[in-house]
Every structure is written in C-alpha cells, then in structure tokens.
Amino acid sequence: MQTVHVTIESMANVFVSHRSSDVATAVKLAEEIRNAGHNVWLDEWEINLGDSIIDRMNQGLTGATFLVICCSSAGVVVPWMGREWMSALARQLNGKNIRLLPVLLEGGAPPAILEDIKYADLRKEIGRASCRERV
Numbered sequence: 001m002q003t004v005h006v007t008i009e010s011m012a013n014v015f016v017s018h019r020s021s022d023v024a025t026a027v028k029l030a031e032e033i034r035n036a037g038h039n040v041w042l043d044e045w046e047i048n049l050g051d052s053i054i055d056r057m058n059q060g061l062t063g064a065t066f067l068v069i070c071c072s073s074a075g076v077v078v079p080w081m082g083r084e085w086m087s088a089l090a091r092q093l094n095g096k097n098i099r100l101l102p103v104l105l106e107g108g109a110p111p112a113i114l115e116d117i118k119y120a121d122l123r124k125e126i127g128r129a130s131c132r133e134r135v
Contacts, residue, residue, distance in 0.1 A: 015041045015064035017084040019074040025105055025122070026070050033068070061087055067100050069114070073107025089113070 014033050018026035023044060030042040041060035047053055057080075061067075067088040069076060076085065085100060092098050102110040102119035110119055 011038055012065045013039045013041065013063045014066045014068060015060050015084070015088070016068045016070065017076075017081050017088075018070035019072060019076075019078065019081055021074045022070050022072050022105055025072075029068065029070070029103065029122070057084065064088065064098055067098060069100060069102050069110070070105055071102055071108035071110050071119075072105035076108075076111055085111075085114075 014030075016026050016030045016033070026042065027044060030040045030045070034040045041064065043057070046060060047056045061084065067085060069081075069085045076082065088098050088100055092100065100114060100117060102114055102117055104110070104119055104121045104123050106123055108123070110117065
C-alpha cells in the first residue's frame with residue numbers, strides 16, 4: 001500500500017471518524033497516518049471492554065488537532081459519527097485548533113456543510129489516494 005501524502009507540519013493528534021461498515025478501510029488509513037509519525041485515535045484501538053464509550057470518545061476528540069471523516073455510501077449523519085464530526089466542526093467554528101479532513105470512500109460524499117473543504121479521494125483504493133496537498 002502506498003502512503004497517503006498529507007503533510008502535517010509536526011506530529012498531530014488525529015481522530016478517525018468512520019462507520020462500523022467501513023472499519024477495514026478506516027484501520028488501513030489510521031495505520032498510514034500512524035506510520036507517518038502522528039498519534040491516531042481510532043475506536044478499534046482506543047475503546048476496550050468495560051470502557052465508557054462516551055468518555056473515551058470525548059478524550060479522543062478533546063485532544064485532536066485533526067478529525068478525519070470517512071465519507072462512504074453508508075453515510076456520515078448517523079448518531080455516533082455525526083456527534084464526532086459535528087462536535088469537531090463546532091469547536092473549529094468557536095476558534096479551537098482542530099481541522100476537519102474529509103476522506104471519500106466508495107459511494108461517499110461529504111455532508112453539505114463540509115463541501116467547501118478539500119478532500120482526499122480514496123474511492124478507487126486507499127493506496128492510490130489523490131490527495132497530495134499540504135494541510
């Protein structure tokens with residue numbers, strides 16, 4: 001798999017938001033980001049048996065400087081995922097240091113409110129991402 005070339009100036013805390021149906025692709029993407037030297041929060045890695053899901057998500061979102069939103073045909077306006085990216089957007093609009101990075105998966109599109117943000121297009125395959133922009 002080739003690396004997704006998103007240049008981040010220094011080590012970042014990246015929260016990966018995805019639908020459970022997209023977990024395999026989200027894990028690959030999270031591994032690529034982690035291999036590039038960034039801290040990655042992914043529910044599969046961070047929420048353990050017996051943990052408070054809400055508390056763990058809140059911890060991940062609080063420390064995030066980037067939120068990757070995986071947009072697929074399964075949608076992004078669903079309870080858990082919607083709360084993740086909407087809270088990050090609210091924080092951004094309130095002047096907090098967090099950026100939303102939409103990533104298009106098969107059949108996906110960003111929600112209307114995020115359509116002005118440049119996205120990574122991973123619809124073909126994650127290893128051949130077309131996003132090569134500085135963020």
